[in-house]
Amino acid sequence: MARKQGGPPGGGRQLSVTVRSARKRDPSSTRWLQRQLNDPYVAAAKAQGYRSRAAFKLVELDDRFGLLKKGARVLDLGAAPGGWTQVAVARTGEGGRVVGVDILPAEPVAGATMMQGDLTDPAVADAAIAALGGKADVVLSDMAPNTVGHAATDHLRIMALAEVAADVALSTLAPGGAFVCKVLQGGTEREMLVMLKKHFAQVRHAKPPASRKDSAETYVVAQGFRPAPG
Known part of the structure; x- marks a missing residue:
């Protein structure tokens, strides 16, 4: 049997977060931030204490x-x-x-x-x-x-x-x-x-x-x- 140690949330619908470009933030940084905020693995890592x-x-x-x-x-x-x-x-x-x-x-x-x-x-x-x-x-x-x-x-x-x-x-x-x-x-x-x-x-x-x-x-x-x- 495969071992499980938790993973990203699944099943339910995940809300998408839109990041507005700040005056001092370049477009690539804005895209990176938006990807991080909408990545279920990033959220799961934070919740489970992974670095x-x-x-x-x-x-x-x-x-x-x-x-x-x-x-x-x-x-x-x-x-x-x-x-x-x-x-x-x-x-x-x-x-x-x-x-x-x-x-x-x-x-x-x-x-x-x-x-x-x-x-x-x-x-x-x-x-x-x-x-x-x-x-x-x-x-x-x-x-x-x-x-x-x-x-x-x-x-x-x-x-x-x-x-x-x-x-x-x-x-x-x-x-x-x-x-x-x-x-x-x-x-x-x-x-x-x-x-x-x-x-x-x-x-x-x-x-x-x-x-x-x-x-x-x-x-x-x-x-x-x-x-x-x-």
């Missing part, structure tokens, strides 16, 4: 794929502000161990270890593994770069982060472990997918309902990690 609406993406992925087992060790890459870390702590329970890492600072998350550092620095990855106390059962990455509005450039930037996350996963996961990573639809992730299929029993794409329909983001879910021999 971001993105927490529901992991909730939905876990409900579908059963990623976060009780007592699991979880490494959350690009953890700030901590929404995915909160979900991982809740779902792995008291016996679990969750470490969140981000180049940006993040407020502490109860039940987790939060670290600030650049994952391209081997010392940061080593410190994260040490904090886990052993190999990870799950490596999560919701990392995304600052976008520039140029589709090809943005795609290359997010795929560069995805490749960093994949490298960390391959060196960190225990046998049978899982890796979840944000990518952008567009085809340049093919090489990474080929590599993942060599090391995981199953590799699938998933776009959780909490992912906005107008977003090109999707997630790669790789399960059944098979370490390279030797």
